[in-house]
Amino acid sequence: MIENLTVIGPGLIGGSLIRALKENNGVKNVTACSRNMNNLDKALKLGVIDTAIADTATAVREADIVVIATPVGAILEVFKTIKDQLKPQAVVTDVGSVKMSLIRELQAEYGDVPQFFVPAHPVAGTEKSGVEASFASLFADRKVILTPTANTDPDSLKRVRDMWEMTGAKVIEMDGEWHDIILSATSHLPHVLAYALVTQLSSMQESEDIFTLAAGGFRDFSRIASSDATMWRDICLSNTDKIREMLKSYQLQLAKMDKMLKEQDSEGLYKVFANAKKVRDAHFE
Amino acid sequence: MIENLTVIGPGLIGGSLIRALKENNGVKNVTACSRNMNNLDKALKLGVIDTAIADTATAVREADIVVIATPVGAILEVFKTIKDQLKPQAVVTDVGSVKMSLIRELQAEYGDVPQFFVPAHPVAGTEKSGVEASFASLFADRKVILTPTANTDPDSLKRVRDMWEMTGAKVIEMDGEWHDIILSATSHLPHVLAYALVTQLSSMQESEDIFTLAAGGFRDFSRIASSDATMWRDICLSNTDKIREMLKSYQLQLAKMDKMLKEQDSEGLYKVFANAKKVRDAHFE
Secondary structure (H helix, E strand, O other), X not given: OEEEEEEEOOOHHHHHHHHHHHHOOOEEEEEEEOOOHHHHHHHHHOOOOOEEOOOHXXXXXXXOEEEEOOOHHHHHHHHHHHHHXXXXXXXXXXXXXXXXXXXXXXXXXXOOOOOOEEOEEEEOOOOOOOHHHOOOOOOOOOEEEEOOOOOOOHHHXXXXXXXXXXXXXXXXXXXXXXXXXXXXXXXXXXXXXXXXXXXXXXXXXXXXXXXXXXXXXXXXXXXXXXXXXXXXXXXXXHOHHHHHHHHHHXXXXXXXXXXXXXXXXXXXXXXXXXXHHHHHHHHOO | OEXXXXXXXXXXXXXXXXXXHXXXXXXXXXXXXXXXXXXXXXXXXXXXXXXXXXXXXXXXXXXXXXXXXXXXXXXXXXXXXXXXXXXXOOEEEEOOOOOHHHHXXXXXXXXXXXOOEEOEEEEOOOOOOOHHHOOOOOOOOOEEEEOXXXXXXXXXXXXXXXXXXXXXXXXXXXXXXXXXXXXXXXXXXXXXXXHHHHHHHHOOOOHXXXXXXXXXXXXXXXXXXXOOHHHHHHXXXXXXXXXXXXXXXXXXXXXXXXXXXXXXXXXXXXXXXXXXXHHHHHHOO
C-alpha cells in the first residue's frame, strides 16, 4: 500500500488512478495540487483526494510516490519545482502520451533521467477531461507502458509498476522511441485527423445540416475531436517529427485512394475496404 | 398498416425496418428475397420475414410496398427486374446512401424517375452487416431522408413517409443533390478516411504492436472501417465527384495542420483543436 501519494493535476487520468487505488486499498493518503483551483476543489468535494494544496513544492514533501498528471508540456517545469522538495525514497512518474521529448529534456537538464523518475503512459482515456470525468475502472485491462532508461532505479520501476497493477492495468515496458512511434500511429495521428475533419466541416456553408444529419458513424469517428485542446497541442508539439512522418504516409494513402476513385477502380477499392475490415475485425469486437 | 411488404436484400437496414414495423403493428406479411441465400435463410429462422422467395420477380408480385435494400450498385438492376411484375398501386423505395446516381440512372432508363419510385435514405446503421445484426430500434429518433423528384407521386411519397415514421424515425425531405453533398461530408468521406488509416497502419512493420496497443479512441475512430466492403465500394463509385471534392478539401486542411506542426505553431494548433472541440461538443453528447 502507498502511504502518501501526491497527484499533480488530478483530472481524468490522475483522478481515475486515485479512484482505482482507493477501491483496491492501494493508497492511504492522497494529496493533490493543480493550477486549476476549480478542478482541485471538485476533487476534494467528490472525495477523490484527501488534501488539496495550492503550492506544488509543498504538496510533494510527504509523498512516497508523486504522479505528474499534467499535459506533456508542463511536466518538466513541475519536476524542476518539486525535485529538491522530495523525501529521499520518493519516486516520481508521469502519465504523458509522449515519452522521448520528456526523456530528452530531463537528460538535457540533469545529464540523465533521474534514477527515481519513471516515465510512464497509461494507454487509456476518454474524450472527456477533468476530475468529474474520472472513474475507477478506466484502466481495467488497459495497457500501461513504462519506458525506463538505462539509468532508472529498478526499485523505483517496481513501485510504479505495482501501483499501476493495482488499478487492474497490464503493465508493459518498452523503449521510449518505440512507444512514441506506436502512439503516433494509434493515437496522435487519429486525433489530428479527427480535429481536421471537424474543422473542415465546420467551415463549410452546409455546416449546420452536416452536423444535424450526422449519424452514429460520424459521432464515433469524431469523438476524439472532443479531447482537451491543451493536452493535444502539447502532444503535437512534443512528438512532432513522428506525427508528421505518419501524416505524410497517411496523405500518400489518401492520394492512392483518390486515384482509385478518379479511375473508378472498383476492384481496387473493394480490396482496400475488404482488407481494412478484415484487419480491424481481427483486433476489435 | 402495410398488407404486403417485400424487402429485397434484408440485411442490417432491411431487417431492422421489418423488425421495427412488426413491433409497431405496421405490417402484416413480409416477403423477402436475396442473392445471399444464407442471409435469407437466417431471416426466416430469426422470424424476421414470413416468406422467402429466391426469384426477385416473383417476390414482388403481391407487394404493396417494395423496399430495395441492396448495395447502391445493384438497385437499378433490381428495379428493372421487378418493374413489370408490380401490382398497379405498388410503391417502390430504396435505402441507398447515394441518391443522384440512382435518380440519373432511372432518368436515363425511363425518361424520368417513375412516379411510384421514392428515393430514400435512412441515416442510421452500425458497422455490422447481415440480418443477424438487425434490431427494431435502429431508426428510433434517426433521420430518414426522402429525395422525391418533380415526377414523384404525392401518394407514393406519403406511403413511404408513413412507413418510416412507424419505425420511430424522423422523416425529412431534401433535394437529392444536397443530400449527396451532406452525406459525402458526414459519412462517405469519414469512411474513406477510416479505411485509409487502417490500411496504412496494417502495412507498417510495427503493425502488430500498433493494433495490440490501440485504445478506445482508435477503436471508435476506426469502427466504420469494419463496414461492408461491397456497400462502400458502391457508394464510392456512385458519389465519386462529391467524395473527391470533400477529400481534396480535407487534404488542404491536413496540409495546413502539417504546416503548423512543422512551424511548432503552438497558438495555431491550440485554436484549431479548441474550436473543433467546441463545434463537436455543441452537436454531440
